[in-house]
Amino acid sequence: MSTEVYVSGAAMTAFGRHNDRSMQELAQxxxxxxxxxxxxxxxxxxxxxxxxxxxxxxxxxxxxxxxxVTGPALYNVENACASGATAVHLACQALRLGLYETVLVFGVEQLTQLGGGTIPLQRNDYKTELYAGQGMTLPTVYAMRGSRYLYERDETPDVLAEVAVKNRAHGVRNPFAQQRTAVTVEEVLQSRPVAEPLTLLQCCPSAVDGAAAVILTTRRPSQQSAPVRVLASAVQSGHHELGCDDILDAEITSRTAQLAYEQAGVDPKDIGMVELHDAFTIAELLYYEALQLAWPGEGAALLRSGATALGGRVPVNPSGGLLAKGHPLGATGVAQMVEVVWQIQNRAEGRQIENLRLGLTQCTGGGIAGVDHAASAVHILGV
Amino acid sequence: MDSIVKAAEPPRSAAPADGIRLEASRDKESGKGVFPRIRASSPVADRYEPIMLSPEATIYSFTVIHPNPKSGLKPFALVYADFAEDVRVFGRLALAEGERPRIGAPVRVTTAPDATDVNKDYLFVVAEENVQ
Structure with missing residues (x-):
């Protein structure tokens, strides 16, 4: 990447139930x-x-x-849960091509308007339609991975619960998070079963609203001593799953992350923090390995070592992640980058990581049947 | 977890002598299968060839869904079933009361009594395991 892209501004609303605020007000x-x-x-x-x-x-x-803010080209971007990250990706492309010097990227969602419950699958595909009729939902997809994970890795549901415990503990420290109550392994496991082995506290809140925005520019910000740069921006789509694939292999995420590491010219071990797509607890364990934070088969050991908790070697989801912060789909990818910017610039009050230079964000989008995920986005930000 | 509720009616159908078979396709390039079958009218139909799946498969993974208690619905099991033709199919698993899904268990394709299209209205039941 020859032209530098800087994140000169970053902001978000608190994520939560905003019954008294319109989507306009959140985005604005x-x-x-x-x-x-x-x-x-x-x-x-x-x-x-x-x-x-x-x-x-x-x-x-x-x-x-x-x-x-009217007049300039405005691109509406939809890529399911990866919408916000995809919007940043497209903006980076245009900036690096020299089409623009300074652009605005924002993401917003008001899921409370959908009435709660699991986020609906898209219904524009005959295969997804068939499987939705059989009972497929997003929790189902992840629960299948969870059952297989426990079987293959000879683990108990405790390991899944420990992800929720960690991220909820992080969320306690983040005033922008929806869930700010610490929980124990026992409380997670004893919460209402949703899709075995996943219980309610292992699923990100689905009744949540919020917005996040960043200003991206090729002009070096003069007001910042160490402006944050976008060192890598990668988006990929999912391959058609044929045959009997390994559902523990987060192939699209591995592929996208590898592209990002190559773009940035950094080694995974140099990443100092990660905001990843923990829509369900099992996802975080799988992404440890896909993002090369852990060797294959060693994701659970990484979690248990404490390395991914605040204070550890590579804190994962210091914001609380989707599990605690909430997951207003369009806003999530942008909000992940807001968190990394704030962390790098020592503005993450209450959850600050010391001397951070490189942060990674990862989103996956789309519960389309027949592919691993519809979309994956990985960004690396740093100084 | 709670025990899994028994299916409302014992699944049965007018099955062929060797069992009910789902219609699938095989990708000519990779040799791997895909369900449901790619329609013959599809512009990409020539990439695939039609195949019939075996009547039985093996549970690759499962979950038991617990609907929100407010719904009044009872828990039900869902599985990924792997067929010998290198095809994975997602669907419901009917279980007797007290039974649990088990990875590696054999299952058989069946349909609900009011089924009109086996390729949409299929479900799985546990098959008897061959004891060596």
């Missing part, structure tokens, strides 16, 4: 925060990337109208 609050953080006037924005899943047609324009 995040965007105004990012503009202020970047010390950029809105007239400098040359393009806008708006990420969302369930909001409907030309949502970005709807959300920006009253704010007066």
């Amino acid at each position: 609050a995040a965007v105004l925060g990012a503009l202020e953080d970047a010390a950029v006037v809105k007239g400098r924005i040359q393009a806008i990337y708006a990420a969302n899943v369930y909001g409907g047609m030309v949502l970005g324009q709807v959300l920006m109208r009253d704010l007066g």
Whole structure:
């Protein structure tokens, strides 16, 4: 990557139930925060990337109208849970091509408007439609991985619960997280069963609203002594799964991460923190290995070593992750980057990682039947 | 976990003598299978060849879904079933009360009594294991 892309501003709303706030208000609050953080006037924005899943047609324009950020090209981006990260990816491409100098990327979602319950699968595919009729949901997909993981690795459900315990403990420290109560392994395992082996406290909250925004620019920010750069931005789509694949092999995530490491020219062991897509506890264990934080088969040992907890060698989800912070789909990928920026710039009050130089974000999107995941996005940010 | 509720009616169907078979496709390039079958009218149909799956398969993984108590629905089991033709099929597993799904267990394809299309209305039941 020849042209440097800087994150000159980063902001987000708290994630939670915002019954008294519209989606416009959430998005505008995040965007105004990012503009202020970047010390950029809105007239400098040359393009806008708006990420969302369930909001409907030309949502970005709807959300920006009253704010007066109108006129420049506005791209509405949907890639399921990877929408926000995909929007950042597209923005980086345009910036590196020299099409723009400064752009705005935001993601927003208001899942409370869907009425709660599991996030619906998309129904535009005959195979997904068939399997949804049989009972497939997103928790089902991850629960299948969980059962197989416990079987192959000769583990007990405790290992899954320990992921929730860690990330909820992180969430206690993050005022932007929806779930801010610490839990024990016993409480996790005794919470309501959802899709065995997953219990309620092992699933990210599905009734959550929120927005996040970043300002990306090729102009070196003058107000920051150590501006954060986007060192790698990779997005991939899932291969058609034929035959009887290994569901513990997060192939799309491994592939995307490898691209990102190559782009950034960094070794996985040099990553100082990770915000990853822990929609369900089992996912975090699998992604330890896919992101090369642990050798194959050693994800559980990495968790138990304490290396991925705050204070450990490579804290994972210091924000609380999706499990504690919440998962407003379109906002998630952008919010992960907000967390990394704040951590690198010593602004993550209450959960600060010392001397951080490199952080990685990872999102997977889409419960489409017949592929590992529809989309994967990995970004590496650093100074 | 709670015991798994028995299916409302014992699944049965007018099965062929050697059992019910699902329709699938085989990718000509890789030799791997895929379910459901790629339609003959599909523009990519020539990439695949039609195959019939064996009547029995093996549980690769499973879950038991516990619907929200407010729904009044009872728990039910779902499985990934691997067929000898290198095809994995997702579907419901009907179990007798007190039975649990088990990875590696053999299952057999069947249909509900009111099924109109076996390739949509299939479900699995536990098959008798061959004891060596």
